[in-house]
Amino acid sequence: GAGVSQTPSNKVTEKGKYVELRCDPISGHTALYWYRQSLGQGPEFLIYFQGTGAADDSGLPNDRFFAVRPEGSVSTLKIQRTERGDSAVYLCASSFGVGEKLFFGSGTQLSVL
Amino acid sequence: ELKVEQNPLFLSMQEGKNYTIYCNYSTTSDRLYWYRQDPGKSLESLFVLLSNGAVKQEGRLMASLDTKARLSTLHITAAVHDLSATYFCAVVTYNTDKLIFGTGTRLQVFP
Numbered sequence: 088g089a090g091v092s093q094t095p096s097n098k099v100t101e102k103g104k105y106v107e108l109r110c111d112p113i114s115g116h117t118a119l120y121w122y123r124q125s126l127g128q129g130p131e132f133l134i135y136f137q138g139t140g141a142a143d144d145s146g147l148p149n150d151r152f153f154a155v156r157p158e159g160s161v162s163t164l165k166i167q168r169t170e171r172g173d174s175a176v177y178l179c180a181s182s183f184g185v186g187e188k189l190f191f192g193s194g195t196q197l198s199v200l
Numbered sequence: 201e202l203k204v205e206q207n208p209l210f211l212s213m214q215e216g217k218n219y220t221i222y223c224n225y226s227t228t229s230d231r232l233y234w235y236r237q238d239p240g241k242s243l244e245s246l247f248v249l250l251s252n253g254a255v256k257q258e259g260r261l262m263a264s265l266d267t268k269a270r271l272s273t274l275h276i277t278a279a280v281h282d283l284s285a286t287y288f289c290a291v292v293t294y295n296t297d298k299l300i301f302g303t304g305t306r307l308q309v310f311p
Binding site: 118120122127128129130131132135137142143145146178180188189190191192193194 | 204233235241242243244245248288290296297298299300301302303304
């Protein structure tokens with residue numbers, strides 16, 4: 088596609104439920120990043136992939152958060168037992184590789200009630 | 201751990217005026233990015249600065265990088281209303297590709 092695509096654009100869930108957020112990067116981009124942005128804050132790093140492997144997952148807040156990228160393209164961020172504090176915009180970005188410009192998707196607004 | 205700070209956090213300026221946004225970071229890095237974010241929108245890349253002394257300009261915006269001082273500036277010349285947005289700098293941790301964002305500067309340009 089022309090840009091980074093994230094689905095759904097909005098997700099409302101109840102506390103304790105499981106959610107999956109999807110990111111479809113720009114074709115040919117090998118690096119893929121996940122960030123979380125709360126209102127009025129800068130994006131907070133979660134994890135990034137080079138190809139299929141997670142190169143750095145040090146930003147994942149706890150073991151309820153997990154992300155995969157099985158074929159080196161689409162990635163899914165999975166959150167188990169959601170908490171109200173997980174509510175934020177989850178942003179995905181991709182790039183051609185190291186040192187290249189990151190292109191961001193429009194984000195998924197997650198609301199945990 | 202890399203910390204990235206911007207100042208000011210909020211900037212209200214009149215059209216036609218000049219101003220500078222500052223981005224300080226705490227550890228060695230060799231790459232710095234500037235992004236723009238409009239309300240409710242995602243981030244748009246403005247500049248990538250890859251070396252000490254790098255300067256890039258696009259329209260009324262000019263960014264520079266001083267890796268020795270661990271400082272980048274984003275200079276706005278003759279501001280116009282269309283520049284109203286939040287501006288973020290982001291720094292890559294040395295020897296990794298982890299991009300850490302600053303706190304953001306919310307810019308409001310009024311007539």
